[in-house]
Amino acid sequence: MEETGKSTGPIPGWQKFMDNIFLLLALGVVIPTLIYTVWGLWEIMNIPRLPIVP
Amino acid sequence: MANQDFRICSESGLKVYKNAETLIKWNVIAALATLAVGGLMALLVALTRWPSVHLLGLTEYYRFLTAHGVDALLAWILFFEMALVYFASTVVLGTRFRGVVVGWISFALMLIGGALINVIIIMGRADVMFTSYAPLKADPLYYLGVILFAVGALIGFIMFFVNVVYAKRDGGFKRSLPLGSFGLAAASIIGVLTLAHGAGIFIPAFLWSLDFIGYIDPSAYRLVFWGLGHSSQQINVCAMVAVWYMTSAFVVGGKPVNEKLSRTAFVLYILFINLASEHHLLVDPVLSTWHKIVNTSYMMHLAVLASMIHAFAIPASIEVALRKQGFRSGLFEWFKKAPWGNPAFAAVALSILLFGFLGGITGVIFGTEQFNIIRHNTFAITGHFHGTVVAGTTIAFMGFTYLLIPCIFKRQLIWKGFAQIQPYLYAVGVAMLSIGMMSAGAFGVPRRHYDITFSGAPFSFTFDPAIDMFMSMMGVGALLAVAGGVLFILIGFGSMIWGKEVK
Secondary structure: OOOOOOOOOOOOHHHHHHHOHHHHHHHHHHHHHHHHHHHHHHHHHOOOOOOOOO | OOHHHEEEOOOOOOEEEHHHHHHHHHHHHHHHHHHHHHHHHHHHHHHHHOOOOOOOOHHHHHHHHHHHHHHHHHHHHHHHHHHHHHHHHHHOOOOOOOOHHHHHHHHHHHHHHHHHHHHHHHOOOOOOOOOOOOOOOOOHHHHHHHHHHHHHHHHHHHHHHHHHHHHHHOOOOOOOOOHHHHHHHHHHHHHHHHHHHHHHHHHHHHHHHOOOOOOOOHHHHHHHHHHHHOHHHHHHHHHHHHHHHHHHHHHHOOOOOOHHHHHHHHHHHHHHHHHHHHHHHOOOOOOOHHHHHHHHHHHHHHHHHHHHHHHHHHHHHHHHHHHHOOOOOOOOHHHHOOOOOOHHHHHHHHHHHHHHHHHHHHHHHHOOHHHHHHHOOEHHHHHHHHHHHHHHHHHHHHHHHHHHHHHOOOEOOOOHHHHHHHHHHHHHHHHHHHHHHHHHHHOOOEOOOOOOOOOOOOOOOOOOOHHHHHHHHHHHHHHHHHHHHHHHHHHHHHHHHHOOEOO
């Protein structure tokens, strides 16, 4: 169906990176979790509570 | 592996193993069934929001709107995505499904979870809308249903990686996954993150509904929920783009002009597209400006860049393929001679066009802080995501169904004339629906609202009379889209049952 990479020369670093789906999985989980979720939760947890809230 | 375990698809030349074929079939069947339920709910909801009709009562409206969100936005899409990831990790790679029992457990969990959610909603014990924002509390079985469904889908995405590992070992591919499978690898990666967020918020919500936890912070709920709610739409974007590439390859023999660039665009999706969840929180006073700007303005536009790459790469691949077939006269002979009568091709072309101009562009605009403050929670946002999920993803998946029926179900399409017009009918309807919603939203019409005339309210408010035209446009569009949807369901199920067998 599609090309699957037939060159026989040295494999470029970017290509190696894109072929490593488990590295992509790790980065795809870690980057948004840190930048969106963890950072957001940290900000929420650091909001001072109103004095009337027990 | 004995030869009788697989067959060669006469349409595509792909090797189809029996165990993968059966799993793909049942996920497609479940997807079409949930689309039918979600579409029925859509009709009832649209006819209620159309002020001239205002069909349902107050309680039923919010109940059916909740069911519409769950069935059309989660169930139909995720069941079909399970079929896609299984197809891309077995049939495309010419290998069998590894751990087929786990695949069936995934399917059973999704089926039981989806059924449980629907039953609880229809019983009136979960009138909490799709978002189920705390402190709105539903029946514990509602949350349990969502957890079962999400765990089932998570297992399905994990099975993609398992199948890919075995396919590489068995020689299904050497170094790089085929581009369509790579796109679905991106979708599976986003799926893992998304469903982990689902577990992260729905397990505490389940315990809270059982009174094991006394309190859930609404801000934290919103933040983590959108790590599920919006990111699940990013799975759709990746899967949809993969379907665009695969359909282009199957129907016209299209190959990307620069495959590395297309792969790079998928990597940008993997790394940055999930940060778009922040859109839902841009008017939230809790999060800092830095959190909002970094997530939407800086990182998210790298994902937008990826969409721009795909938007040029796929039409270019189609043009090059058609020119190679001899349609070289002038600038546009290839365009005129494209297989517009093939419903799979037509669906993909319409999906690219409508996703780009209705869903994508509006998403980028509404996703900026300055504009979001004006449009947030208006009907314009509903118009935007119907431009992405329905006009983009659903139409693309409908088109791919027309390829799966002969390849996986071994049946010819019935009602071929109707199948040819179905994508156009559905696309015109959804485009009218989406534009009507966005235009009404521009005049301040709120999303989700049962009665925008505010009858019986202690104060009065009148919208600009122009909204009558736009709300009617939305209503007529909904009717056309439902007609196209009914046609799709009838052709889909009819072909599976009565279609002539493909040898």
